[in-house]
Amino acid sequence: MxxxxxxxxxxxxxxxxxxxxxxxxxxxxxxxxxxxxxxxxxxxxxxxxxxxxxxxxxxxxxxxxVAWTQRDVEEVFELRVLLEPQVVRRAAPRIGAERLATLDDLAERMEALCERGDDASVDEIAQLNNRFHAELVAAADSPRLQRLLETIVQIPVSRRSFHRYTRDELHGSMQHHRELIRALSLGDGEWAASVMRAHILAARAAQLRPAASDEEAREPAFRRRLHRA
Amino acid sequence: MxxxxxxxxxxxxxxxxxxxxxxxxxxxxxxxxxxxxxxxxxxxxxxxxxxxxxxxxxxxxxxxxVAWTQRDVEEVFELRVLLEPQVVRRAAPRIGAERLATLDDLAERMEALCERGDDASVDEIAQLNNRFHAELVAAADSPRLQRLLETIVQIPVSRRSFHRYTRDELHGSMQHHRELIRALSLGDGEWAASVMRAHILAARAAQLRPAASDEEAREPAFRRRLHRA
DNA sequence: TCGAGTCGGATTGCATACAACTCTCCCGTG
DNA sequence: CACGGGAGAGTTGTATGCAATCCGACTCGA
Missing domain, CATH: 1.10.10.10 (Winged helix-like DNA-binding domain superfamily/Winged helix DNA-binding domain)
Structure with a gap:
């Protein structure tokens, strides 16, 4: 080097x-x-x-x-919504048992950390999540797709992104991982792609939400609307 | 500089x-x-x-x-099928009358050259086609999408690509341009995206077709099948 | 007081020289 | 004859010095 x-x-x-x-x-x-x-x-x-x-x-x-604007973040999510589903669409017919086991292991460890919920655990989840996505990209076996995502995703956002998740959202994210593994193990690329799309859109929603106080995070607007109804 | x-x-x-x-x-x-x-x-x-x-x-x-393999070409088309429709999806609500007029002009000039059909005209069509796509990308107003496409498309293939088109395919490509302009002028992003998707898939089909002799190009396999039927 | 021009400092852009690395070929040895 | 090792050439990697450029502040004049 x-x-x-x-x-x-x-x-x-x-x-x-x-x-x-x-x-x-x-x-x-x-x-x-x-x-x-x-x-x-x-x-x-x-x-x-x-x-x-x-x-x-x-x-x-x-x-x-470079200074990231709100618009930059939106642009990136718009591209991730296109590219990340394509990753799992390609991965579905190509992934092997070994890699599926790795994904399963990562998902399990993230869930365990999710139960704890302290800040250090969330940081660790973020790292494991990155490895999870890296495994998927590797399974997709497309150097260009890999390179595009590497240049696009640029964890400056997603570094702290999990901290913006509510507990429910974090739990939902774990569910997505599980469902992705199920779809991939059945070789169903379109199912996997749909889940991934939802996964990214959920991340986008959490990210674009105006920086919420802890209060707001525990009792977001939509829930208050539900309670009133 | x-x-x-x-x-x-x-x-x-x-x-x-x-x-x-x-x-x-x-x-x-x-x-x-x-x-x-x-x-x-x-x-x-x-x-x-x-x-x-x-x-x-x-x-x-x-x-x-770098040496391009068949697989590289396939990878690039796979990404273009995702990204180029997104270009027009974004462009639809953003494009202005001036740019639409430019696109119209480019389409008209390409059609005129298409009627002639000699090699020099095909080369010129390729250039105009690049400008056509560049206008669309500019209208999409997404620097990241623009950069991704610039690094992906890399005309080493598409330089001579139009020469692989049959006369019918070239005509169809011109139709796509017209339909794109109609959809964009109505602000219908999904229509435009669908046309673009077809446009790219048509290019892919022509490109991935085994290098055909002129004979094959005028009488492709599917047409022979039609004749036998 | 305001504006234009100019000078100085700081930073990058480029040229040149040298160091480090890799590959190949050849020679010696088993 | 096959194989391992080492020297050499060629290429890239890095250091250093100088030139070109840009920005800001200061001065001079209106």
């Missing part, structure tokens, strides 16, 4: 961690000094980050961490 | 022209000498081409022009 590769991962991690906040500039010389490298590999890493959409290059002025 | 940008376009053009054939290596020093530039901007251009999927980087060994 070259130095440029390492720098790429380091900067990416720092963006995700919020160490490089949105809108801030990433200076070649600064990072170079810090990592005891010349500007060359840093330049190369920044170029890759630009083409992956993590930072934007302002000519002769620097590389700035 | 920087030197690296120019090099990027030059190399890309040469790959499309077949000047750099698939599987051949693009040497940094060679191009540098030829363009009287140092390796630095060439390196940068090659990295962009790698991330755009035109060449693949073999660590410490060079950048090789």
């Amino acid at each position: 070259t130095a440029a590769d390492r720098v790429y991962q380091i900067i990416k991690k720092r963006i995700l961690d919020g160490q490089y906040p949105a809108g801030s500039y990433v200076r070649e010389a600064t990072i170079g000094q810090e990592l005891a490298l010349s500007r060359t590999p840093i330049r190369e890493a920044l170029r890759r980050l630009v083409s992956d959409g993590w930072v934007e290059a302002i000519p002769h002025h620097g590389a700035r961490v | 920087t030197a690296a940008d120019r090099v990027y376009q030059i190399i890309k053009k040469r790959i499309l022209d077949g000047q750099y054939p698939a599987g051949s290596y693009v040497r940094e020093a060679t191009i540098g000498q030829e363009l009287a530039l140092s390796r630095t901007p060439i390196r940068e251009a090659l990295r962009r081409l790698v991330s755009d999927g035109w060449v693949e980087a073999i660590p410490h060994h060079g950048a090789r022009v």
Whole structure:
């Protein structure tokens, strides 16, 4: 692995961690000094980050961490609603018993963590969920689809996304996983695709909901409407 | 525009022209000498081409022009069938009269060229067709969707693709354009999406058909079946 | 006081030199 | 004769220095 590769991962991690906040500039010389490298590999890493959409290059002025707007989030979900169902549509006739067992294991571990419900558990669920989706993408066996999703999903949102789920929504998400596994084990791509579509739309709804207080999260508007009825 | 940008376009053009054939290596020093530039901007251009999927980087060994397999073509069509309908689905409620007029003009010019049917006209149709699709993508007003399609479609195939169309198929393609314009002018996104889906699937069928002799192209298998029946 | 021009600092863009790595070919050995 | 090891050439990876460009502040003039 070259130095440029390492720098790429380091900067990416720092963006995700919020160490490089949105809108801030990433200076070649600064990072170079810090990592005891010349500007060359840093330049190369920044170029890759630009083409992956993590930072934007302002000519002769620097590389700035991109700021995500509400519209960006909507665009991404719109594409995920198309692409992620296609992942499982392809995966259904291709997936093997071994991978299904892995998915089953991941689902089980997520459910166990879901029962606890504390913040640390939710973080861990997010990680397992990423692995779950990665397994599905691998089963789909389409390098281009994989690459598209990698460049699109860009966990800056989904990193903390599970924290926006209500307990019911989190539970529903676990149900989706189970149903996906059932559909895939039967080789029913359209069933799996439908579940995945619902899965993504649910995530979208949680994400686009105005940042709710805990109060609102436990007693969302639609439920209040139900109670009044 | 920087030197690296120019090099990027030059190399890309040469790959499309077949000047750099698939599987051949693009040497940094060679191009540098030829363009009287140092390796630095060439390196940068090659990295962009790698991330755009035109060449693949073999660590410490060079950048090789990617070779397209049948499977690659199928993968691309599978994604286009998803993404291009989404383009017009979005475009329908957003497109303005001016752009519709442009599309109409392009369709008309393509039809006129279609009547002639010689090789040069087919080449020109291909260019106009690219502009037609570019207008649609612009109307969709989704930078991410635009970028995805740009990295996916990569005219290495579709460059000569129209030459694989039979006269009937070419005519059908023109019909699709007209129907798209009608649907878009009525703001009917689902209609437009359906037409586009058919449009892409037709292109796929023509593309995946085993390379036909002129004989085969004029008298394809399905037509022979019709005659026997 | 406001505006235009200019100068300075900071940053990226590019050129050049050197280091590290990989592959190949050849030679020696079993 | 087959196989392993090592040297060499060629290519990419990295460091460094200089040039070009951009932004902001300051000064000068109206």
